[in-house]
Amino acid sequence: MRYLCVFCGSRPGARASYRQAAERLGSLLGQRGLGLVYGGGHVGLMGAVADAALAAGAPVIGVIPGTLVERELAHTGLTSLEVVDSMHARKARMAELSEAFLALPGGWGTCEELFEVLTWNQLGLHSKPCGVLEVGGFFAPLLRFLEHAREEGFVTPGQHARLHCGDDAAQLLTQLGM
Numbered sequence: 001m002r003y004l005c006v007f008c009g010s011r012p013g014a015r016a017s018y019r020q021a022a023e024r025l026g027s028l029l030g031q032r033g034l035g036l037v038y039g040g041g042h043v044g045l046m047g048a049v050a051d052a053a054l055a056a057g058a059p060v061i062g063v064i065p066g067t068l069v070e071r072e073l074a075h076t077g078l079t080s081l082e083v084v085d086s087m088h089a090r091k092a093r094m095a096e097l098s099e100a101f102l103a104l105p106g107g108w109g110t111c112e113e114l115f116e117v118l119t120w121n122q123l124g125l126h127s128k129p130c131g132v133l134e135v136g137g138f139f140a141p142l143l144r145f146l147e148h149a150r151e152e153g154f155v156t157p158g159q160h161a162r163l164h165c166g167d168d169a170a171q172l173l174t175q176l177g178m
Contacts, residue, residue: 005095007106008045012045023049026051036050038094040063047075051077061080063081095128098128133169
C-alpha cells in the first residue's frame with residue numbers, strides 16, 4: 001500500500017470549498033487504492049479528509065501526540081491511530097510512513113509541516129515529492145512569497161521546482177506519483 005501524507009487545518013476554514021476539497025481528495029485516495037497518513041484528528045479539514053478516505057475504502061493512519069488525544073481531538077474510527085510523544089515525533093513518523101506529501105488549506109501548523117518536509121527534501125534527507133492543493137486562491141499569497149524568495153536568490157530554481165502546485169486533486173496526485 002502506498003500512502004500520501006496530508007497536512008491540513010484542524011479547523012474547517014471560512015469557505016465550504018475547503019471542506020469539499022478535503023472530501024474530494026479523501027475520495028480520490030480510495031478510488032486510486034492509496035492510503036492516507038495525517039495528523040489523527042477528527043476535527044476540521046483533518047476529519048473531513050479522513051472520513052472521506054475511510055468512506056472510499058482507503059486505509060487511514062493517524063499520528064497524534066498524546067497531549068492532543070487528551071484534549072479528545074483524536075479520531076477513534078481510523079484504520080490505525082499511533083500516539084507519539086511530541087509534535088516532532090509526529091512529523092518524523094508521518095514522513096516515515098508516506099511516499100509523498102500534500103498540503104490542503106490550514107494555519108501555522110500546516111505551513112510548518114509543509115516547510116519542514118520541503119527543507120528535508122532540500123537537504124537530501126528524503127526525495128519524496130511535495131505538493132500544495134490550491135483551493136480558491138488560498139495558497140496564492142504563499143506561492144507569491146516563494147516566487148519572491150526565488151527571485152531574491154534565497155531559493156534556487158531547482159529548490160523552487162520541488163513544490164508541485166495545482167487546483168485539480170487528481171492531476172496533482174499524478175504529479176506526485178500517486
